[in-house]
Amino acid sequence: MALLITAKCINCDMCEPECPNQAISLGDMIYEIDVSRCTECVGHYDVPTCQSVCPIDNTIIIDPQHTESRDALWEKFVELHG
Numbered sequence: 001m002a003l004l005i006t007a008k009c010i011n012c013d014m015c016e017p018e019c020p021n022q023a024i025s026l027g028d029m030i031y032e033i034d035v036s037r038c039t040e041c042v043g044h045y046d047v048p049t050c051q052s053v054c055p056i057d058n059t060i061i062i063d064p065q066h067t068e069s070r071d072a073l074w075e076k077f078v079e080l081h082g
Contacts, residue, residue: 002035004063015050043077
């Protein structure tokens, strides 16, 4: 599953530099996550770092529109990082 940054985002800039897949960028209003690059940190960390560093609870959530198994996330990691 890819993650989603909700409208609660305050653009604090904490998540973007922590993303090992460079999946987070500043959108028109708030930060956004590129679902084609988000692996929920599978292959890098035990938990998504963006969620860990976000100062606002429940701002970065699982994107219900982009569900993927852990195996699919691993495959995406391998494609991104060879």
